[in-house]
Amino acid sequence: MRFIDVASKFQSSVTVTNISRSxxxxxxxxxxxxxxxxxxxxxxxxxxxxxxxxxEAVDALASLVEQSFGLNPTPPTD
Amino acid sequence: MEILRGISVAHGIAIGEAVILDAEEFRIPYRTVAPDHVEREMELLDHAFRSSLQELADQTQWLGEHLGQDAANVFDWHIGVLKDTNLRSSIEDLIRQKNAAAAYATSTVMRNYQRRFMQMTDPLLVERIRDVQDIERRLLRHVLGETREDLAHLSKPVVLVAHDLTPTQTAQLADTMVVGVALDSGAATSHTAILLRSWGRPGVIGLNDVSTRVSGGDLLIIDGVNQLVIANPNDQTLEEYKTKKAEYERLAVELEVIKKLDSVTADGVRIYLWSNIEFPREAAIGMASGADGVGLYRTEFLFLRPEGAPSEDEQYEAYRSAIEGTRGGTVTIRTFDLGADKYTQQKQYEQERNPMLGLRSIRYSLQNLDMFKVQLRAILRASVHGDVRLMFPLIVSLMEYRQAKMTLHDAMEDLEEDGIEFRRDVSVGMMLETPAAAIQVQDYCREVGFISIGTNDLIQYLLAVDRGNERVGRFFSASHPAVLRVVRDVIRACTKADVQVSLCGEMAGQPVYTLCLMGMGLRHFSMAPANVPEIKKLIRLATIPYAQRVVRRALSFETDWQVTNYLRKETKKLLPDDPI
Structure with a gap:
């Protein structure tokens, strides 16, 4: 559950959508x-x-996904 | 409103609030609290979350020290969920906005999540449902503390919803206010189903996921006629079912009268109706339902207790009590049918790969001769109190039958030496429930006192269907032409050899097969006490020549559904107002 741990470090609200499943x-x-x-x-x-x-939150989460799962994250928005 | 379809274990309709019984037997009633008690429920919830997290922290620390970090990480997600503010606030909202009790709010929210996991396509994610259940149970344990209620203390009629019930739990329902049962698992001929049927109240099993789809306090309709469970019905449906339920109760009143009448066909042929029992006290229940005696006493239920194997004296008392309850009628005692699905807690054999083809029933008894002799002594001693018959289950070869009889003679000699009274002329017979025995029926007829056809096992072995497996359970059918022909041949051979033949499988208690069996020449039926009045009603309306015509036609079909449709149609002609 490292994703949540990282997301929780930031004050900003973080929402995630699974585009593959809309x-x-x-x-x-x-x-x-x-x-x-x-x-x-x-x-x-x-x-x-x-x-x-x-x-910072989006960058941190994007690089976490990149390192952990070896996949390319979608370009950060906002 | 949600409609779920399963397998019906007993006819009739029950309407009541759901009580969910999960593996830890928590009962989560729908309960609201007074507005000024909302704060207390919130505190209770807060306590549950804090205690659960503390417990998990201790648990992961212990696991980390003893089994390594990988083991400890298993509960990371549980901790994450319990710290999840979304989860916490949905439960809190339910308490604040609806004045719901903390336990009910927790259960409802967690069950909603379980439902969403159930809809996922990835099997690994679906497995997470067990974690969600685990978290729910942990929270509930802290919310409910020591106040958890058990089924014996219900204050109003309820419908019991569970993943599964053990035979022991099922046996205890008789003394509760449970009016109906809905289970995730089970097939029509499992032992839980057999017990539910003898309990007699409406039940639908094999519903797959009813225990997660329904929350405690939901209004449930159990429709045993159409094999449905309806959760939170709309007003119109509820009214319809209330009417149907009233019709059912009228029919029950009619059957009250019928059960006291003689079991004779319209053309004057006497048909004997016996009851199948699991516990001695059911003998009297069978007689009160209008039975002529006991056609099958399943003695292995003496093992369903924590104290272990029953002693000779305990068995003697049980058998004597069943004989006395029958008040002069015949009592057919079957020796232990242990092994396979009826497992004894004490004799934990190594797990068999295929227990239905393994060490069960008479094979088990013949390999445990000391235990077997104790039972035979107890039956022989009890035999002086009435018309007792003794039968051996699952006979596959004549050698087995002869060996069992030799053991019986040993037991008789021992009793004689000890100067203990018994009946030497006790009638000895066998259950015919394997294809091998059916094929050799004429050979057995030369040696046995009587034959009782056990269709549950016979169908299982003929059709190669595990009756307890919900994925293939629907292929289990007494209407299969092969089954009908085997049953006909056995009845015919016994009648020709002048050996009394009875039938004690579920088939005997299902009105749809009554005409057919009568037409084949069967005169002794044995069934759950609850089925006796309905079968008697049908017998009194039928004639033998009519039943014979029905059999000829039924045997001309090639598939089981043709047979079932035809038999249902013929039965409906005699019982137009009854649900068949």
Whole structure:
């Protein structure tokens, strides 16, 4: 659950969408919600942050996904 | 409103609030609290979250020290979920906005999540449902503390919802206010189902996921006629079912009258109706339902208790009590049918790869001769109190039958030496429930006192269907032409050899097969006490020549569904107002 741990370090709200499944967006700081994303290997996720440290949050999460799963994250937004 | 389809274990309709019984037997009633108690429920919830997290912290620390970090990490997600503010606030919202009790709010929210996991396509993610259940149980344990209620203390009629019930739990339902049962698992002929049927209240099993789809306090309708469970029905449906339920109760009143009448066909042929029992006290229940005696006493249920194997005296008392409850009628005692699905807790053999083809029933008894002799002594001693018959289950070869009889003679000699009274002329017979025995029926007829056809096992072995496996359970059918022909041949051979033949499988208690079996020449039926009045009603309306015509036609079909449709149609002609 490192994703939530990293997301929780930031003040900004973090929402995540599973584009592969066109899911609703969920709270990136919630263990239950992140599991409900059904983000399996190969899924494309969109990470959305809003707040004072939004840019840093998205960068940190993007690089976490990149390192952990060896996949290319989608370009950060916001 | 949600409609779920399963397998019906007993007819009738039950309406009541759901009580969910999970593996840890928590009962989560729908409960609201007074507005000024909302804060207390919030504190209770807060306590549950804090205690659960503390427990998990201790657990992961212990695991990390003893089994390594990988083991400890297993619970990371549990901790993450319990720290999840989303989860916490949805439970809190339910408490604040609806004045729900903390336990009910927790259960409802967690069950919603379980439902969402169930809909996922990735099997690994679906497995997470067990973690969600685990978290729910942990929280509930702290919310409910020591106040958890058990089924014996229900204050109003409820519908019991569970993943599964053990035979022991099922046996205890009789003394509760449970009016109906809905289970995830099970097939129509499992032992839980057999017990539910003798309990007699409506039940639908094999529903797959009813225990996660329904929350405690939901209004449930159990429709045993159409094999449905309806959760939170709309007003119109609820009204319809209330009417149906009333019709059912009228039918029950009619059957009250019928059960006291003689079991004779419209053309004057006497048909004997016996009851199948698991516990001695059911003998009297069978007689009160209008039975002529006991056609099958499943003695292995003496093992369903924590104290272990029953002693000779305990067995003697049980058998004597069943004989006395029958008040002069015949009592057919079957020796232990242990092994396979009826496992004894004490004799933990190494798990068999295929227990249905393994060390079970008479094979088990013949390999445990000391235990077997104790049972035979107890039955022989009890035999002086009434018309007792003794039968051996699952006979596959004549050698087995002869060996069992030799053991019986040994037991008789021992009793004689000890100067203990018994009946030497006790009638001895066999269960015919394997294809091998059916093929050799004429050979057995020369040696046995009577034959009782056990269709549950016979069908299982003829059709190669595990009756307890919900994935293939629907292929288990007494209407299969091969089954009907085997049953006909056995009845015919016994009648020709003048050996009394009875039938004690589920088939005997299902009205749809009554005409067919009567037409084949069967005069002794043995069934769950609850089925006796309905079968008697049907018998009193039928004639033998009519039943014979029905059999000829039924045997002309090639598939089981043709047979079932035809038999249902013929039965409906005699019982137009009854649900068949």
């Amino acid at each position: 899911s609703e967006s969920v709270d990136g700081k919630s263990a239950m919600h992140m599991m409900l994303l059904e983000a399996t290997m190969g899924s494309v996720l969109r990470v959305h942050a809003r707040g004072v440290d939004a840019r």
